[in-house]
Amino acid sequence: MIEQLSSDSQDKLIVFGAKQIRRLWVDDQWYFSIVDIVAALTDSDAPSKYWTAMKRREEKASGFQLSTICRQLKLTSADGKSYKTEAVNTEAAFRIIQSIPSPKAEPFKRWLAQVGYERVQEIENPELAQQRMRQLFKAKGYPDDWIEKRVRGIAVRDELTDEWQKRGIAEQKDFAILTSEISKATFGVTPADYKKLKGLKRENLRDHMTDLELIFTMLGEAATTEIARNKDAQGFTENHLAARDGGTVAGDARRQLEIKSGKKVVTANNYLIDKPKPKLPSKSEKVEQHYLIESEHKLT
Numbered sequence: 001m002i003e004q005l006s007s008d009s010q011d012k013l014i015v016f017g018a019k020q021i022r023r024l025w026v027d028d029q030w031y032f033s034i035v036d037i038v039a040a041l042t043d044s045d046a047p048s049k050y051w052t053a054m055k056r057r058e059e060k061a062s063g064f065q066l067s068t069i070c071r072q073l074k075l076t077s078a079d080g081k082s083y084k085t086e087a088v089n090t091e092a093a094f095r096i097i098q099s100i101p102s103p104k105a106e107p108f109k110r111w112l113a114q115v116g117y118e119r120v121q122e123i124e125n126p127e128l129a130q131q132r133m134r135q136l137f138k139a140k141g142y143p144d145d146w147i148e149k150r151v152r153g154i155a156v157r158d159e160l161t162d163e164w165q166k167r168g169i170a171e172q173k174d175f176a177i178l179t180s181e182i183s184k185a186t187f188g189v190t191p192a193d194y195k196k197l198k199g200l201k202r203e204n205l206r207d208h209m210t211d212l213e214l215i216f217t218m219l220g221e222a223a224t225t226e227i228a229r230n231k232d233a234q235g236f237t238e239n240h241l242a243a244r245d246g247g248t249v250a251g252d253a254r255r256q257l258e259i260k261s262g263k264k265v266v267t268a269n270n271y272l273i274d275k276p277k278p279k280l281p282s283k284s285e286k287v288e289q290h291y292l293i294e295s296e297h298k299l300t
Contacts, residue, residue, distance in 0.1 A: 031087040185247025186220040198270040208270040220250035
């Protein structure tokens with residue numbers, strides 16, 4: 001049986017067994033963190049040291065330098081910052097797995113093949129990615145109406161980030177600054193302050209938003225996309241102004257709703273505390289969901 005995976009389209013984290021594997025889509029293929037692969041296959045407490053020793057051992061035994069099939073890519077670490085990390089594509093990962101004595105090697109190979117195959121499927125039919133996303137949220141206990149808004153919000157976000165890239169935004173920090181500007185204009189708080197309000201740490205903020213919070217997030221980002229296009233915003237400064245204007249559209253709508261309803265939209269509610277209790281799964285459902293493990297990460 002191939003171990004099932006959970007994933008996040010923005011944070012590029014997937015799970016093999018109980019181990020998180022960082023990955024990045026580069027040049028039309030996935031690249032995986034080598035130290036994460038080592039950790040998954042060996043359960044080593046020091047996968048970086050294991051990898052270093054493994055490279056020396058392989059070069060001494062065969063004369064082959066494993067580093068020659070790796071790429072240095074910036075991946076997000078446990079502290080939330082991005083560092084250059086050795087990563088490999090699927091073909092190179094198979095080569096490295098051959099050098100690791102582990103009973104998990106064969107299941108891991110099948111798992112890698114599944115990951116690559118599913119990505120190809122999603123490129124050919126984007127609706128499959130949304131279907132898998134819905135299944136993951138459903139397994140976590142979210143209601144269907146919330147899932148539809150969350151999935152739609154991801155599509156709106158992707159459209160915005162694609163537009164930013166076309167308009168000269170390339171640095172990750174610039175994406176974060178523009179996102180923060182929309183949030184401040186929409187809700188009066190930055191994403192970082194929003195997470196503190198909800199008592200979140202590394203969890204994905206949007207996975208803990210209410211229906212209304214998701215709706216106004218979508219409005220702010222959709223308005224920003226529309227304004228950037230209509231004004232042909234180019235570069236950081238012009239897109240920063242568009243982000244502020246787009247967020248203001250959503251912020252004005254939020255305040256009007258709060259006046260009419262007498263209730264604040266921004267809340268401290270989060271899914272960790274307020275999630276519904278799911279019904280107990282049947283034995284067959286337990287088997288099917290055994291390997292579907294939550295992978296929570298920041299979605300900018």
